[in-house]
Amino acid sequence: MREAKRLLLSSYGVPVLASLLALLLRSLLAPLLRENAPLLVFIIPVMISAWYGGLKPGLLATAISALIGCYFFVQPVFSLDITGVANGVRIGIFLVEGVLISWLSETRRGAMQRSEAIASSLRESEESYRLLVEGVEDYAIFRLDPKGNIVTWNNGAERIKGYKAADILGQNYSILFTVEDIERHKPEQALLMAVREGHFVEDSWRRRKDGSLFWASTTITALRNESGKLCGFSNVIRDITQRKQAEEELRKLVKDLSDVKFAIDRAAILATTDERGNITNVNDKFCELSQYSREELIGQNHRLINSGYHPQEFFANLWSTIKRGDVWHGEIKNRAKDGSYYWVDTTIVPFLDDAGQPFQYLAIRFDISDRKHAQEVLHRYAQRLEALHEIDRAILRAESTKQLARAALLRLHSVVPYEQAMVVLFRFQTQEAELLTREWNGELRRETIPISDLIPIQVSLQQVSIRYIENLSTLAPCPPLLERQLAEGKRSFLSISLIAEGELIGELGVFARPVAAFTQEHQEIVTEVANQLAIATQQARLREQRQNYAAELEQRVIERTAELQEANEALEVFVYSASHDLRAPLRGIQGLAQVLLEDYGDLFDSEGQLYAQRLVLSAQEMSALLQDLLDYSRLSRAEINLQRIDLASIMTSALTQLQTELQAQKAQVRVEIPCFEVMGHRATLIQVVTNLITNAIKFVPPGVQPQVRIWAEERGVGDEEHQNVSADENMTQLQPRDENKTLLPDIRTPSRYAIPNNQVTPVAAVSANIRLWIEDNGIGIEPRHQENIFQAFERLHGVETYSGTGMGLAIVRKGVERMGGRVGVESQFGDGSRFWIELRQTTSTA
Incomplete structure (x- = not known):
C-alpha cells in the first residue's frame, strides 16, 4: 500500500515539477524568444510526464503548462484572458498536441506492458519446455495409440486438462475437444493430417474436465517404428489463453492506433x-x-x-x-x-x-493559409486606410501642388506596386500639361508637355475617367509619353481622372513592368486616391491663388503705406516749419502787447485794458501751442539714441523743473522709486514725466490740494496685471504707432482700447520691464474718453476751466513710443487717475 502511494505521488509529482522547471526555462529564454512561441518550451514537461506516468500525468502536465504559459507568456500577460484568434489557435494546438502526446504515450505504455506479458508468456513456454524435458509439468504431453486412445498422461496434462491419469487413460482423445469440433469430426481429421503430413499443428479451443474452454496450441506428431509402421501419436498441448488475449488486445490497440492515425491524417x-x-x-x-x-x-x-x-x-x-x-x-x-x-x-x-x-x-x-490570407487582406486594408489617412494629412500640410503630389505618390506605393507614378495637371488654355513623375524609389520630377503627348487627339478629355491598359504594346495609336514608358520596359498602365467640382483638372497614372499588373483592388485604391488628390489639388490651386492675391494686396498696402508715410513726413516738416516760422512774429505781437499794457495801460478804460490783457494771454497760449507742436514734431523727426538711465535721477530733474508750479499749487508729491535703470532717452523721458506730473497737479477739482504718488515696479516680459479687460473697464493701454525706426519688443497687454502696432521691428527679448506709475487725486477720466486723450489737440475741458493746448499726452505717447515703451491709464471719473509708462529694464549685457 505504501509503495502504491509512493508510485502515485511520484507519477503526479513529475508533471508539477517538470512544469515549474519549464516555467523557469521559458523565463530564462524570455529575452531571446520575447513574445514568440510562448508555449513552445512547455511541450517538454508534457512529453516527460506522459513518458513517465502515462495518460493522466501527461494530461495534468498539459493543463498545468497551458495555464502557466497562458498566464505568464500569452498576451495579455498575468491574465488568463485569451485575446485574438492567433492566441486561441496557438493554445488550442498546444492542448491538442498535449492530448495526442499523452494518448500516444499511454498507448505505447500499454503496448509495452502487453508486449512484456507476451514476452513473459514466451519465457514461461520456454521454461515449460525445459520442464517438459525434465518433468514436463507445464505441458500436456501424452501419447495416443493409432486409434486415438490415450495411453500416457503426464503431470502437465493433469494440471492443464484437469483429468487424473486414472480417469483419462484408455479414453479417446476426442474427449478433450469441444462439442462443435467433435460434431465436425475434427479429432479424426487431425490424426489423418498428422499421418499424412507427419505432424499436425493447430491453435484452437480445447475443453477441460470441468467443461471450461481454453486456447490450446496443439502439436500432434505421428510416431512410426523403424519400419515406418504407425505406432501412435504424440500430443503436446500448451495453454495459450493469455497469449491469445494479449494478441487480441494488441489487435485492438493496432485498430485504435489506426483510427487515431486516420483522424490525424484527416486533420x-x-x-x-x-x-x-x-x-x-x-x-x-x-x-x-x-x-x-x-x-x-x-x-x-x-x-x-x-x-x-x-x-x-x-x-x-x-x-x-x-x-x-x-x-x-x-x-x-x-x-x-x-x-x-x-x-x-x-x-x-x-x-x-x-x-x-x-x-x-x-x-x-x-x-493556416485561410487565416494568413485573412490577415494579409486585413493588413492590406489597414495599409490602404493608413495611406488614405496620410494623404488626408498631407492635404492639410501641403503648401503647393508639388508637395501634394509628392506626398500622395510616396504613400501610394505602399499599397499599389507601381514602377512609376505620375500626377498630370491640365492647362487647357495653353493645351499643355504639368507632369509630376516619381519612380518607386526616386524623387519627384517636374516637366511640362503637350496634352497630346499623353492622350490621343481622338479621345475626348471630358469623357476620360478610368483608363486601364493591360499591355501598352497593344495600344494603337500610342501617345509619345506612353511610347517612352513602353520603351523603358513598362507594360501596364492605369490612369484615373482628377475631377473637382465637375471639372477635369488632371490625371493620376501608375506604370508597372508586368502585363496586367493591377488588380481590381489596385484600381479601387488608385481611384480613391485620385478623388482625394483632385479635391486637394483644387484646394491647393485656390490656396496658391489666394496667396498670390494676398501678396499682391500686401504689396499694394506697402506701397500705399510708403505714400502715406511720405505724406506724413511732409506734413510733419510743414508743421515744424510753420511752428518755427510763426514764433518770430508771435514774439513781436506778445512783446508789443505787453509794452502796450505796461506803458499805456492808464490811458485805456477798463474794457480796453481787458482787451489788452486778452491779447497778451492769447499770445502766450499761442506761444505754448507752437512750442508743443515743435516738441511733438521734434520727437517724430529726431534720431533718439537709447542709453542706460537711472530712473531716480529722471524724477529728480523733472521735479526740479516743476518746483515753481508745485509750490504754486501747494502740491504734495510722494516718490517711491528703487534703484532702477531703464533703456531710454534722457531729455525725452524727462519731458514725458514732466507732462504727466503737470497734468496730475492741474486736473484737480477747485479747492482740492493736489496729491501725487509716484512709484515703480519690475514686471516680467509679457506679464500683465490686467488680462481680462471686462474685469476693469477703466484701464486703457496704448501701443506704439507705426514708426520707421528700430524699437524694442512690442509687449502687449489685452485692452479694450488696444491700438495695433504693425510697424514695430522687435529686437532681442529682455528679461524684465519697469513700469512707472503716476497717481493723482484729480477729477478722473470717463472710460469712453480714455482712448482719445492721447491724440493731438484732444481736450475734454475748455481753456477757461483747465488751461492747456491738448498736446501734453500726445507728446507723452510719442516720446514713450520712440523709446520702445508703452503708456496707459487707469481711471474712473471723479476718483483720480493712474497713468503709467513702461520701459525696458537694463541688464548686465545691455
Whole structure:
C-alpha cells in the first residue's frame, strides 16, 4: 500500500515539477524568444510526464503548462484572458498536441506492458519446455495409440486438462475437444493430417474436465517404428489463453492506433524524416496540399517546397532546436508544385535514440493559409486606410501642388506596386500639361508637355475617367509619353481622372513592368486616391491663388503705406516749419502787447485794458501751442539714441523743473522709486514725466490740494496685471504707432482700447520691464474718453476751466513710443487717475 502511494505521488509529482522547471526555462529564454512561441518550451514537461506516468500525468502536465504559459507568456500577460484568434489557435494546438502526446504515450505504455506479458508468456513456454524435458509439468504431453486412445498422461496434462491419469487413460482423445469440433469430426481429421503430413499443428479451443474452454496450441506428431509402421501419436498441448488475449488486445490497440492515425491524417499534415532531413514518409494530406505525389516526396528534403520567404537564419534556428532534441514550433510559408503558396502551423518533434540523439523527426502541420490570407487582406486594408489617412494629412500640410503630389505618390506605393507614378495637371488654355513623375524609389520630377503627348487627339478629355491598359504594346495609336514608358520596359498602365467640382483638372497614372499588373483592388485604391488628390489639388490651386492675391494686396498696402508715410513726413516738416516760422512774429505781437499794457495801460478804460490783457494771454497760449507742436514734431523727426538711465535721477530733474508750479499749487508729491535703470532717452523721458506730473497737479477739482504718488515696479516680459479687460473697464493701454525706426519688443497687454502696432521691428527679448506709475487725486477720466486723450489737440475741458493746448499726452505717447515703451491709464471719473509708462529694464549685457 505504501509503495502504491509512493508510485502515485511520484507519477503526479513529475508533471508539477517538470512544469515549474519549464516555467523557469521559458523565463530564462524570455529575452531571446520575447513574445514568440510562448508555449513552445512547455511541450517538454508534457512529453516527460506522459513518458513517465502515462495518460493522466501527461494530461495534468498539459493543463498545468497551458495555464502557466497562458498566464505568464500569452498576451495579455498575468491574465488568463485569451485575446485574438492567433492566441486561441496557438493554445488550442498546444492542448491538442498535449492530448495526442499523452494518448500516444499511454498507448505505447500499454503496448509495452502487453508486449512484456507476451514476452513473459514466451519465457514461461520456454521454461515449460525445459520442464517438459525434465518433468514436463507445464505441458500436456501424452501419447495416443493409432486409434486415438490415450495411453500416457503426464503431470502437465493433469494440471492443464484437469483429468487424473486414472480417469483419462484408455479414453479417446476426442474427449478433450469441444462439442462443435467433435460434431465436425475434427479429432479424426487431425490424426489423418498428422499421418499424412507427419505432424499436425493447430491453435484452437480445447475443453477441460470441468467443461471450461481454453486456447490450446496443439502439436500432434505421428510416431512410426523403424519400419515406418504407425505406432501412435504424440500430443503436446500448451495453454495459450493469455497469449491469445494479449494478441487480441494488441489487435485492438493496432485498430485504435489506426483510427487515431486516420483522424490525424484527416486533420493534420504529417511527415517523417531521417536525421538528415530526408523525407521517409508523408500522409495523403501532405500530398494534397503540396500537390506532389508520395513517390516525388520520399527521399527528398523540404527544400523541395521551400518558398524562399524565410531567411536562412530562420531554418538555422529550426535545425539547431530540433538537433538539440527540443520541439520546434512555428509558422512556415511553403510553395506547392504549381507555384502557389500556402502557410502551415508546424510542430517538429525529434525522436531520440538510447544515446539521446535524434534519429527521426515527426512534423505535424496544420493548414493556416485561410487565416494568413485573412490577415494579409486585413493588413492590406489597414495599409490602404493608413495611406488614405496620410494623404488626408498631407492635404492639410501641403503648401503647393508639388508637395501634394509628392506626398500622395510616396504613400501610394505602399499599397499599389507601381514602377512609376505620375500626377498630370491640365492647362487647357495653353493645351499643355504639368507632369509630376516619381519612380518607386526616386524623387519627384517636374516637366511640362503637350496634352497630346499623353492622350490621343481622338479621345475626348471630358469623357476620360478610368483608363486601364493591360499591355501598352497593344495600344494603337500610342501617345509619345506612353511610347517612352513602353520603351523603358513598362507594360501596364492605369490612369484615373482628377475631377473637382465637375471639372477635369488632371490625371493620376501608375506604370508597372508586368502585363496586367493591377488588380481590381489596385484600381479601387488608385481611384480613391485620385478623388482625394483632385479635391486637394483644387484646394491647393485656390490656396496658391489666394496667396498670390494676398501678396499682391500686401504689396499694394506697402506701397500705399510708403505714400502715406511720405505724406506724413511732409506734413510733419510743414508743421515744424510753420511752428518755427510763426514764433518770430508771435514774439513781436506778445512783446508789443505787453509794452502796450505796461506803458499805456492808464490811458485805456477798463474794457480796453481787458482787451489788452486778452491779447497778451492769447499770445502766450499761442506761444505754448507752437512750442508743443515743435516738441511733438521734434520727437517724430529726431534720431533718439537709447542709453542706460537711472530712473531716480529722471524724477529728480523733472521735479526740479516743476518746483515753481508745485509750490504754486501747494502740491504734495510722494516718490517711491528703487534703484532702477531703464533703456531710454534722457531729455525725452524727462519731458514725458514732466507732462504727466503737470497734468496730475492741474486736473484737480477747485479747492482740492493736489496729491501725487509716484512709484515703480519690475514686471516680467509679457506679464500683465490686467488680462481680462471686462474685469476693469477703466484701464486703457496704448501701443506704439507705426514708426520707421528700430524699437524694442512690442509687449502687449489685452485692452479694450488696444491700438495695433504693425510697424514695430522687435529686437532681442529682455528679461524684465519697469513700469512707472503716476497717481493723482484729480477729477478722473470717463472710460469712453480714455482712448482719445492721447491724440493731438484732444481736450475734454475748455481753456477757461483747465488751461492747456491738448498736446501734453500726445507728446507723452510719442516720446514713450520712440523709446520702445508703452503708456496707459487707469481711471474712473471723479476718483483720480493712474497713468503709467513702461520701459525696458537694463541688464548686465545691455
